Amino acid sequence: MKVFPSEVRELQEEVSLLKKEKNAVILAHYYQEPAIKQVADFIGDSLELAKKAAGTDAGMIVFAGVHFMAETAKIINPKKKVLLPDPQAGCSLADGCEPKRFKRFIDQHPDHVVVTYINCSAEIKTMSDLVCTSSNAERIIHSIPRDKKIIFAPDKNLGDYLIKKTGREMLLWDGSCMVHEAFSIDKLLNLHKEYPSARIIAHPESESHILRAASYVGSTSGLINHIAETDWNTFIVATEAGILYDMQKHFPDKTIIPAPAKENNSCACSECAYMKMNTLEKLYNCLKNETPEVELEMEIIEKAALPIKRMLELSK
Ligand code: 13P
Ligand code: SF4
Numbered sequence: 001m002k003v004f005p006s007e008v009r010e011l012q013e014e015v016s017l018l019k020k021e022k023n024a025v026i027l028a029h030y031y032q033e034p035a036i037k038q039v040a041d042f043i044g045d046s047l048e049l050a051k052k053a054a055g056t057d058a059g060m061i062v063f064a065g066v067h068f069m070a071e072t073a074k075i076i077n078p079k080k081k082v083l084l085p086d087p088q089a090g091c092s093l094a095d096g097c098e099p100k101r102f103k104r105f106i107d108q109h110p111d112h113v114v115v116t117y118i119n120c121s122a123e124i125k126t127m128s129d130l131v132c133t134s135s136n137a138e139r140i141i142h143s144i145p146r147d148k149k150i151i152f153a154p155d156k157n158l159g160d161y162l163i164k165k166t167g168r169e170m171l172l173w174d175g176s177c178m179v180h181e182a183f184s185i186d187k188l189l190n191l192h193k194e195y196p197s198a199r200i201i202a203h204p205e206s207e208s209h210i211l212r213a214a215s216y217v218g219s220t221s222g223l224i225n226h227i228a229e230t231d232w233n234t235f236i237v238a239t240e241a242g243i244l245y246d247m248q249k250h251f252p253d254k255t256i257i258p259a260p261a262k263e264n265n266s267c268a269c270s271e272c273a274y275m276k277m278n279t280l281e282k283l284y285n286c287l288k289n290e291t292p293e294v295e296l297e298m299e300i301i302e303k304a305a306l307p308i309k310r311m312l313e314l315s316k
Pocket of ligand 1: 044
């Protein structure tokens with residue numbers, strides 16, 4: 001259903017009132033639609049959002065992101081109500097790492113430290129020694145003694161990037177992000193010829209040929225900080241298109257161009273259909289009705305909390 005600008009403003013006002021009334025905090029990922037980010041209390045990358053969830057004194061958390069992010073917030077705050085506007089908001093990385101198959105994989109390699117990217121289910125986290133995000137992955141890998149063997153899951157592209165950056169051997173799970181695998185290297189290089197003074201910046205979930213073409217690789221917040229820290233004026237950005245809104249808002253004088261996707265779509269960029277399942281209306285309804293709520297068994301929460309807490313400890 002199409003929502004008109006005046007209705008957007010009315011809904012945003014309602015959301016702000018409900019938020020105060022219910023002592024709720026809205027945490028939003030950069031890939032969410034602008035109307036949601038405009039009412040969020042905090043916008044950030046996966047690590048910053050996990051840290052905010054750990055530090056909040058609000059009684060209720062509304063997570064405008066995908067399921068594994070809301071689950072992580074619930075694991076950190078087992079006594080709080082954690083709401084997710086659309087419970088179907090999944091992730092191709094989390095979906096591609098099924099617990100029974102993963103258990104078989106780690107059982108076949110018993111002498112390995114298991115590091116999982118935060119983009120996985122709570123059940124996968126219960127089988128992990130350490131969790132990481134794209135912004136702290138290098139630091140987490142470096143914290144593991146050099147004589148230890150490592151399994152890294154579920155993102156093979158981030159894993160491959162980390163092998164190159166840290167020089168550590170790692171056994172990789174065969175998973176990927178459908179949004180970051182959608183970029184076309186040929187189209188990207190052609191676009192760069194059109195804008196030769198542009199700097200290509202990319203998220204490490206992208207394939208290795210895209211990362212090789214990039215001058216900077218980092219998490220979503222890392223990409224924004226990089227634009228702030230450099231004198232360059234034009235950037236070609238290889239990550240989900242939702243972040244362009246934040247980049248343009250923070251740096252109105254810079255030219256920000258989305259990296260082109262292989263398939264032609266309306267924006268010629270790459271969008272995460274899961275992230276976009278959340279809408280302002282769903283956010284309003286979920287705050288009003290206090291559902292859908294993320295629920296997890298206490299046994300899962302207790303086990304999954306250990307590698308997350310280790311990650312937060314190592315990320316101070
Ligand atoms: P970060 O925000 O941690 O860079 O993660 C990107 C992403 O794909 C989240 O699903
Ligand atoms: Fe998952 Fe990729 Fe969407 Fe992030 S952008 S939620 S990694 S599918």
